[in-house]
Amino acid sequence: MKTTTTRxxxxxxxxxxxxxxxxxxxxxxxxxxxxxxxxAREFLHHVSHGEGTGCVVLDVRMPxxxxxxxxxxxxxxxxxxxxxxxxxYGDIPMSVRAIKDxxxxxxxxxxxxxxxxxxVQQAMARNAEDRVRYEVLRELQQRASALTxxxxxxxxxxxxxxxxxxxxxxxxxxxxxxxxxxxxxxEKMKVTSLADLVVAxxxxxxxxxxxxxxxxxPPAAAPRPRISDP
Amino acid sequence: MIGYTTSRLTCVTLxxxxxxxxxxxxxxxxxxxxxxxxxxxPGLAMIDAGFVRALSSGSSDQIEIYREAMDLSRFDSDAxxxxxxxxxxxxYAAKKIEVAVAVMEPALDFLLSHRDEVFxxxxxxxxxxxxxxxxxxxxxxxxxxxxxxxxFSPTLELALSLHPGTERIVVVAGTSEFDARLLAQxxxxxxxxxxxxxFTYLTALPLPELLSQLSRLPPKTIVLYSTVFRDGGGNPFxxxxxxxxxxxxxxxxxxxxxxxYLGRGIVGxxxxxxxxxxxxxxxLVLQILKGxxxxxxxxxxxxxxxxxxxxxxxxxxxxxxxRLPSGAIIQFRPVSFWSEYKYYVIGGLAIIVAQTxxxxxxxxxxxxxxxxxxxxxxxxxRFRTAAxxxxxxxxxxxxxxxxxxxxxxxxxxxxxxxxxxxxxxxxEGVHPDDLAKCLKIYAESFDARHPFTMxxxxxxxxxxxRWVLHHGVPRYAAAQVxxxxxxxxxxxxxxxxxxxxxxxxxxxxxxxxxxxxxxxxAHELNQPLTAILSNAQAGSxxxxxxxxxxxxxxEALRDIAQDTKRAGDVIRQLRKLIKRDxxxxxxxxxxxxxxxxxxxxxxxxxNRNVQVVLDxxxxxxxxxxxxxxxxxxxxxxxxxAFDAMKDVPVSERKVCVRTQQPRAGMVQIEVRDHxxxxxxxxxxxxxxxxxxxxxxxxxxxxxxxxxxVDAHGGRLWATNNxxxxxxxxxxxxxxxxxxxxx
Numbered sequence: 001m002k003t004t005t006t007r008x009x010x011x012x013x014x015x016x017x018x019x020x021x022x023x024x025x026x027x028x029x030x031x032x033x034x035x036x037x038x039x040a041r042e043f044l045h046h047v048s049h050g051e052g053t054g055c056v057v058l059d060v061r062m063p064x065x066x067x068x069x070x071x072x073x074x075x076x077x078x079x080x081x082x083x084x085x086x087x088x089y090g091d092i093p094m095s096v097r098a099i100k101d102x103x104x105x106x107x108x109x110x111x112x113x114x115x116x117x118x119x120v121q122q123a124m125a126r127n128a129e130d131r132v133r134y135e136v137l138r139e140l141q142q143r144a145s146a147l148t149x150x151x152x153x154x155x156x157x158x159x160x161x162x163x164x165x166x167x168x169x170x171x172x173x174x175x176x177x178x179x180x181x182x183x184x185x186x187e188k189m190k191v192t193s194l195a196d197l198v199v200a201x202x203x204x205x206x207x208x209x210x211x212x213x214x215x216x217x218p219p220a221a222a223p224r225p226r227i228s229d230p
Numbered sequence: 231m232i233g234y235t236t237s238r239l240t241c242v243t244l245x246x247x248x249x250x251x252x253x254x255x256x257x258x259x260x261x262x263x264x265x266x267x268x269x270x271x272p273g274l275a276m277i278d279a280g281f282v283r284a285l286s287s288g289s290s291d292q293i294e295i296y297r298e299a300m301d302l303s304r305f306d307s308d309a310x311x312x313x314x315x316x317x318x319x320x321x322y323a324a325k326k327i328e329v330a331v332a333v334m335e336p337a338l339d340f341l342l343s344h345r346d347e348v349f350x351x352x353x354x355x356x357x358x359x360x361x362x363x364x365x366x367x368x369x370x371x372x373x374x375x376x377x378x379x380x381x382f383s384p385t386l387e388l389a390l391s392l393h394p395g396t397e398r399i400v401v402v403a404g405t406s407e408f409d410a411r412l413l414a415q416x417x418x419x420x421x422x423x424x425x426x427x428x429f430t431y432l433t434a435l436p437l438p439e440l441l442s443q444l445s446r447l448p449p450k451t452i453v454l455y456s457t458v459f460r461d462g463g464g465n466p467f468x469x470x471x472x473x474x475x476x477x478x479x480x481x482x483x484x485x486x487x488x489x490x491y492l493g494r495g496i497v498g499x500x501x502x503x504x505x506x507x508x509x510x511x512x513x514l515v516l517q518i519l520k521g522x523x524x525x526x527x528x529x530x531x532x533x534x535x536x537x538x539x540x541x542x543x544x545x546x547x548x549x550x551x552x553r554l555p556s557g558a559i560i561q562f563r564p565v566s567f568w569s570e571y572k573y574y575v576i577g578g579l580a581i582i583v584a585q586t587x588x589x590x591x592x593x594x595x596x597x598x599x600x601x602x603x604x605x606x607x608x609x610x611x612r613f614r615t616a617a618x619x620x621x622x623x624x625x626x627x628x629x630x631x632x633x634x635x636x637x638x639x640x641x642x643x644x645x646x647x648x649x650x651x652x653x654x655x656x657x658e659g660v661h662p663d664d665l666a667k668c669l670k671i672y673a674e675s676f677d678a679r680h681p682f683t684m685x686x687x688x689x690x691x692x693x694x695x696r697w698v699l700h701h702g703v704p705r706y707a708a709a710q711v712x713x714x715x716x717x718x719x720x721x722x723x724x725x726x727x728x729x730x731x732x733x734x735x736x737x738x739x740x741x742x743x744x745x746x747x748x749x750x751x752a753h754e755l756n757q758p759l760t761a762i763l764s765n766a767q768a769g770s771x772x773x774x775x776x777x778x779x780x781x782x783x784x785e786a787l788r789d790i791a792q793d794t795k796r797a798g799d800v801i802r803q804l805r806k807l808i809k810r811d812x813x814x815x816x817x818x819x820x821x822x823x824x825x826x827x828x829x830x831x832x833x834x835x836x837n838r839n840v841q842v843v844l845d846x847x848x849x850x851x852x853x854x855x856x857x858x859x860x861x862x863x864x865x866x867x868x869x870x871a872f873d874a875m876k877d878v879p880v881s882e883r884k885v886c887v888r889t890q891q892p893r894a895g896m897v898q899i900e901v902r903d904h905x906x907x908x909x910x911x912x913x914x915x916x917x918x919x920x921x922x923x924x925x926x927x928x929x930x931x932x933x934x935x936x937x938x939v940d941a942h943g944g945r946l947w948a949t950n951n952x953x954x955x956x957x958x959x960x961x962x963x964x965x966x967x968x969x970x971x972x
Contacts, residue, residue: 015836016757018793022764025786029771029779061836088753088760088833109760113767 008127009054010120012036013043013070014086015062023057023086023111030117032124040065044073053081053131055104055123057116060087060094068094071101079130082123086111140200146188152206154181158194159201259289259519261329262296262322262349266336266408267459269299272470272490273504277333277358280508281515288516296327302336303406303459304466311340318348329515332356332375336408342373353524357511358504360415361531371525374518376510378502379531382416382454382487385499386423388537389452389485392497392549398428398451402440402476402484404458404467405433412456436463437472441479453484455496470494483547489538493562497547498539623719625656625702629712631676640719645691661687661695668700676715679704685722697722753833754800758793765790803830806858817852818860820889820897820962827864828887831872839880840872845888853897853962859938860962863946866931867901867958873924874905874955882954895964896944902957907950916948935960 010032014020017038024034033054037043041064043056056074060067067085074081085098085106095106104126105119147155150171157167164182168175191197201207263281265274278297285293300314330349332338338356345354356375364377390396399420403413413433420429432440440461444453458472470491477484477495486496489503510530518524538559544551551560614637617624623640627633632653641648644659660668664686675682681703687695702717769786772779803826821844828835828842835842853860868885875883888900908916919933932946939946939960946960 016761018761018789018796019757019764021789022761022768022786022793025768025782025789026764026771029768029775029782063836063839063841086760088756089837109756110763111760112763113771116764 007033007053008124009033009035010124011043011047011054011056011058011081013038013040013056013062013067014059015039016059019059019109023116026113026116027057027120030113030120032120039063040067040070040073044070047081053127055082055084055120055127057084057086057120060085060098060106061089068098068101071098071103075102079127079134082126082130084116084119084123137203140189140203143189143200144204147185151181151185151188154178155185155189155197155201156206158182158185159198159207258292258294260294260296260325260327261331261515261519262298262327263331263333264337264341265297265299266302266334266340267299267304268301269297271468273358273488274333276490276504277508277511280505281331281357281512282508284509284512285515288512289519291519293519296322296325300337300340302340303408306407314340315344315347318344322349327352329518330354331511331515333511334358334408335360335411338375342370353518355511355514355518355524357507372523374514374524374527375529376507376514377529377531378504378507379535380412380415380487380502381419381500381535382456383419383423384535385485385487385501386420386454388498388500388555389454389483390427391555392553393450393452393483396427396450396452398430398448399423399454400430400432400444400447400451400482401454401456402444402458403431403433403456404460404469404472405462405464406459406466409433409457409459416454416456434462437461437465437467437475441475444476444480444482447480447482451482453480453482455484455486455491457488477543483543483549489536492538492540495543496540497543497549498537498558500535501538502535620718624717625719626705626714626716627676627702628714631673631715634714643690643719643721644688659689661689663687672702675702676704679712688719690721697726699725751800751804751830751833754830755797758797758800761793762790762797765793800830803861806861814856814858815854816857818855818857819852820850820860820899821846821848823857823861824864824887824889824899827861827868831865831868834869834872838872838876838883840875840883840885842868843884843886845886847890850889850891850897851964853942853964855942855962856938860942863935863938863960864899864901866935867960870931870958871901871903871905874903874907876905878905891964892961896961897964898959898961900957900959902951902955904951904955907954908948908956910950913948913950917946 010027012020012023012027012034013036014023015038020036020038024036027034035046037046039062040058044065056070058067058070067083071083071085074083080102082104083098083102085095085103086109087094087106088109098106104123105115107115107119144152153171154167157170158164162170164178165175168178171178186192186197189197189200191200198207263278265278267274269275269278282295285295298318302311327349330341330345330352332341332354333356335358338354338359341348341354341356345352351372353372354370354375356373358378359375360380361377386399401413401416401420403409403416410433413431417431423429432443435443437458447453453476455473455476457469458467459469460466461472469488471494473484473486473491473494473496475495483497484495485499486492487499487501489501492498492501514527514530517527536559537555537557538561539549539554541560541563543549544554544560554560617635618638620637620639623643624635624637625633625640626635633656634652636648636651636656641651644651644656646655646659649655650658657665657669668684668686671682671684681701683699683701685697685699688698689695698719699722700717700719702715705713705716707713765786769783769790772783772786824844824846828844831842834840864887868887871885872883875885882904884904886900886902888902890898890900892898917932917936936946939962943963944961946958948956948958950956
């Protein structure tokens with residue numbers, strides 16, 4: 001797996017200097033690497049796609065780009081950077097919305113260290129997990145991109161539990177050919193068992209819609225296979 | 231007769247004596263008047279009166295008049311006449327009678343017969359004798375006289391003219407010689423009339439029968455009355471009395487010949503009078519006394535007949551005045567009171583008029599005075615009614631500061647009676663702490679005759695003390711006549727309460743503004759708090775390390791201190807805004823103040839995505855103002871500006887605050903927004919209380935801001951921007967601080 005070169009950082013974004021400094025100090029005292037930004041735009045400018053690892057402690061109301069706007073932006077990151085919202089106002093509706101939209105947490109000022117550190121810990125962990133998952137997925141996608149279209153078709157049917165001869169009849173070819181494709185798929189996908197293949201297929205979103213929806217949207221880079229569902 | 235004559239003689243004697251006494255120096259002439267009848271007969275009386283009048287006025291000599299009433303018709307015998315002759319002779323033997331006057335024919339006859347014995351060689355003047363009766367009788371040369379013309383036919387003709395269609399004439403006469411003589415003459419005169427009229431001569435009847443006959447006369451009859459000295463029964467009468475009775479009894483008009491009968495019943499006639507007769511006779515006598523010989527005096531015939539009528543008889547017989555011959559005299563008109571008593575009437579009327587005028591004047595005067603009194607009462611009553619109806623308390627005092635009047639409102643308010651309050655009683659309700667000041671102001675103003683106003687606490691009817699405003703002005707009658715004071719008192723409680731409410735309202739408005747700020751302020755406090763907390767916690771953590779990062783801790787603590795101060799500032803601002811106001815003027819640096827306010831609103835600017843731009847004139851002088859209140863104005867204007875840009879795209883939300891000094895003595899602050907602007911109609915209205923377009927707004931912000939700015943001596947107004955939005959400006963005076971509080 002590819003590991004990021006950047007260290008996990010907590011990004012503190014708040015337009016109030018005192019608050020920024022205080023929070024940064026606190027996080028630093030907890031051992032985190034902290035980077036502070038006075039506005040969302042500054043932060044975005046610094047962090048480009050794929051280079052942000054860690055989490056963001058973000059004031060909801062700021063001049064210019066607001067926290068929620070930033071949240072939208074950050075969701076496009078891969079992996080997306082978790083957000084911990086902080087606010088000086090008692091904004092319940094906003095907090096609910098933020099959480100629904102995927103924020104990790106929503107903290108009211110003045111911020112207690114336990115709340116903050118716990119949230120940061122969770123966010124960092126989640127970010128790490130996500131990163132791992134994204135790595136895995138990217139690997140799989142890479143492998144899958146090496147498959148020929150025929151092999152993709154075979155894989156799609158095989159992971160559905162079709163026997164070789166069923167696949168052969170569906171695709172209009174011999175069982176023998178199917179066996180060959182199947183072996184090639186296994187090889188390219190670097191799996192040794194059918195179960196693993198299914199897992200990989202699931203991760204890639206090749207499995208039909210009736211099954212669990214993909215955890216992540218399929219990567220834009222990979223061409224979306226056309227799968228005709230039975 | 232003797233008694234009668236005696237009494238008359240006595241009178242005469244007395245007169246003579248008196249005359250004798252008086253006329254010591256002048257010669258007394260003596261004459262005698264001989265009357266055929268008694269002198270009290272009206273005709274004779276008239277002659278006598280005329281005679282005496284003319285005699286006394288015509289001579290300077292004293293003239294003694296002796297009168298002899300021979301009463302010949304009542305004593306008609308020769309024996310009597312002889313006696314009379316003798317008597318007269320004896321009587322006047324010693325007297326020197328210069329003239330003897332014979333009145334009437336019988337007297338002349340007597341005198342002529344007996345003159346030598348009675349008055350020898352005395353000239354004789356006669357009167358009352360008819361010319362015809364003298365006839366051709368020769369008169370001695372020393373006899374002269376006045377002739378009487380008796381006529382009967384003119385009267386008859388007159389009567390006939392007034393009563394055309396008359397057929398019968400009844401002539402009434404008596405039986406005495408005199409009566410007969412006259413009648414004979416009448417008959418003669420009536421003879422020509424005999425062919426057209428029937429004549430009846432009633433002479434022989436006793437009076438009662440005569441009267442009864444006269445009462446039963448046939449129609450178309452006229453009665454002519456001559457004389458009746460003796461009726462048919464031989465009874466003597468006074469002719470004019472008979473005339474009355476005849477006239478009363480007759481049922482036909484009675485005409486006569488003698489003026490003395492007019493008024494006694496005759497309608498009228500061509501009448502002869504005897505008054506002038508006497509005068510004429512007197513004239514002759516005077517001449518003789520002066521020395522003229524009687525022979526030289528011819529007989530006089532005065533015209534003495536007049537056409538006269540009795541008005542009452544005219545009325546009785548319905549004879550129209552207009553038919554009377556012209557020049558006819560009408561007597562016995564119901565004497566107009568006026569003609570009789572003209573001067574009395576005038577005088578009386580004048581007195582009555584004067585009295586009436588006086589009474590009227592007095593009544594008028596009284597009425598006027600009553601009216602004035604009533605009007606005064608009305609005015610007083612009106613005043614009293616008005617005073618009692620007035621919602622305020624009204625009082626009046628006299629010249630000595632003691633109060634003389636309180637209206638109903640006053641008494642109701644204090645709950646005391648008028649007697650209790652009069653004089654100085656009203657001071658009993660004044661609060662003890664205020665009493666001294668109250669009395670002092672009252673007394674001093676009163677002495678100076680100045681109007682005054684004072685506030686004090688007064689105990690009113692519910693035993694509670696209330697603030698009252700007591701006001702008085704001096705009052706005058708005429709220009710300089712001081713009468714006392716009059717004034718009013720009002721309950722200030724409501725006023726003071728209103729003031730208090732006003733302040734509370736201002737406070738509430740500020741609170742609501744504050745409410746709007748609450749979010750901002752909470753946020754403002756929260757920021758330093760957050761920082762403090764974070765720093766403190768970080769510091770602790772650092773210290774817990776095996777090798778604590780002391781410098782971090784130090785920085786953390788420093789930041790904590792700073793943030794605490796920042797929080798303190800916010801609290802201070804907050805407290806100032808919450809504090810209730812009494813204006814406290816100080817010199818204010820506007821630019822700094824605006825910066826503070828904008829910082830206070832920082833949270834709001836973030837919240838609403840508003841950008842605030844400050845455009846200060848750097849050398850703006852300090853202004854004289856109450857900091858808190860000026861801040862409130864700015865808060866209000868800024869929040870309004872923010873609200874105005876609610877629906878404006880975020881990129882355009884810009885508020886510009888500008889300070890400048892347009893001219894000396896004044897600083898101008900502008901808050902300019904980029905919002906939707908103010909409708910031109912509302913540019914003035916927005917400053918009115920309770921004018922708001924915000925659904926949850928009080929609408930007081932601008933009106934309170936305006937009153938704050940006014941109280942500072944500045945001006946607050948709004949205009950629309952040329953490009954977009956509105957600008958609200960206000961000015962504040964610069965200058966030094968007078969320690970003034972409103």
